[in-house]
Amino acid sequence: MRNRLLVTASVLGLAALLSGCATTASTSPTDSPSATAAPTETPDEMAVAPADITVGWVANGTMIGIVTTGSGSCVPAVMTVTGEGDTIAVALTDPELLQPCTRDLQPRVTGVAVPPEVDVTNPVTVEVTYNDATTNLELAAADEPIADATAMMPSAGYVGPNAIGLVTYGSSTCVPEVESTTAGTTDESLVVTLLALDPMAPCTADYAPRVTLVPADAGVKTLTVVDGETSTDVEVLANGF
Template identity: 40%
Template sequence: MSRHRLTLIAALGAGLLAAGALTGCATGASSPAQETSPSASSSPDAGESSSAAEVGAAWLDAGRAIAVVTWGSSTCVPVVSAEPTVSGDAVTVTLGESARTDCTRDMAPRATLVGLPAGVDPTRSLEVTVEGAAEGRTTLAPLTSAPSDAEQFAPSAGWVDARTIALVTYGSSGCPPTVESVTTTGTGIAVQFATPPADQICTMDLAPRVTLADVGDGAPEGAVSVVLSGGGVDAPDPIPVLGSR
């Protein structure tokens, strides 16, 4: 699977969106793992940049991508506005504001998927500097071994912190899945996505979507896998959760 897969998928999605192709889909509207009941506003109070302490990150897609986690409106997730730059074991990510104007006035963690340039070694620690619409710095601990390659459009998962995982699934960019419930066992996590409304209208593209799930304080120790179900997500096999807490 090519390292440029995320770029190609984004280009495909942009072409379809430009064509105005809309259809009903089987996934729900975006929301963070910690749900709120915000009111809509074109000028959200939550539009302020995140501080350094509020920026997080997770390894995804076999170490070829990361999720950058910032705080703000849950419906207006920042976007990557420039190609990430790498210097040694450090990457700089520039984020731009979401194009949406109907932002909710909540303050929640949001995850932006960032494809990494060639040459980044996931078995080495990576310092992540975020600039632009959000600002901060965090360090990703190295993976103990290079993760196995995954099939195209395969979901992936990674630890953001001790109780939060970032999940990548593929489908309509306009209808990312919403977490309904999270359960844990001795060595695994099960995430159930909510059934979307029957009249949900979604963009007719195929793109990576990042969802955050709060696994609580009972997260299993050691190597952990996650099983995804519901919400139109087809992922019956356990997915290794990359990284450490």
């Protein structure tokens, strides 16, 4: 019998677990699970989110995932990303004022592409500016930079002590959501079932990386991602969590 606690698709319980950790992410990809119900408000009416931020590699040497806490339906967007040597500077911004946001506080993950000028084979400092506050996070060197960043294969990595950032590819405005997580065939594996996409959802026709936040206990090394009729095994980067 395994002792690992199985987690549900909802990430509502992650907020308390993620606070106090550190690690970082990088540029243009967007994403994170959607929030359910709850009254909505525009970003300028919302209280400033806690400063706790974590980060981790979600693709070897090419992309990081930055976790912030705030409205689950309004994931911060990347405003600017610069980098050189051993430093990445990321400025995050809340969505446009007219976008309705739920009043919950949840962890959200923003995907960031790593500038090519950054030497990912050495430890990297990630400077994240969000809500007029700047946080410096240390990111360990990438184990092995990905050989072909254009392969567009799913990837994953811990972005917090109990959260994995899962990268998939498709419409940037239709980020996959987790329907359920169940134990895999070993204590180091987890089966992640993605929610079926609403055929009436307005999705852009682009093909881009999206990052979905997956709740998970520590020690998971492989995700079996079930998306409709497709099942894909994805290695999980530990990132020190």
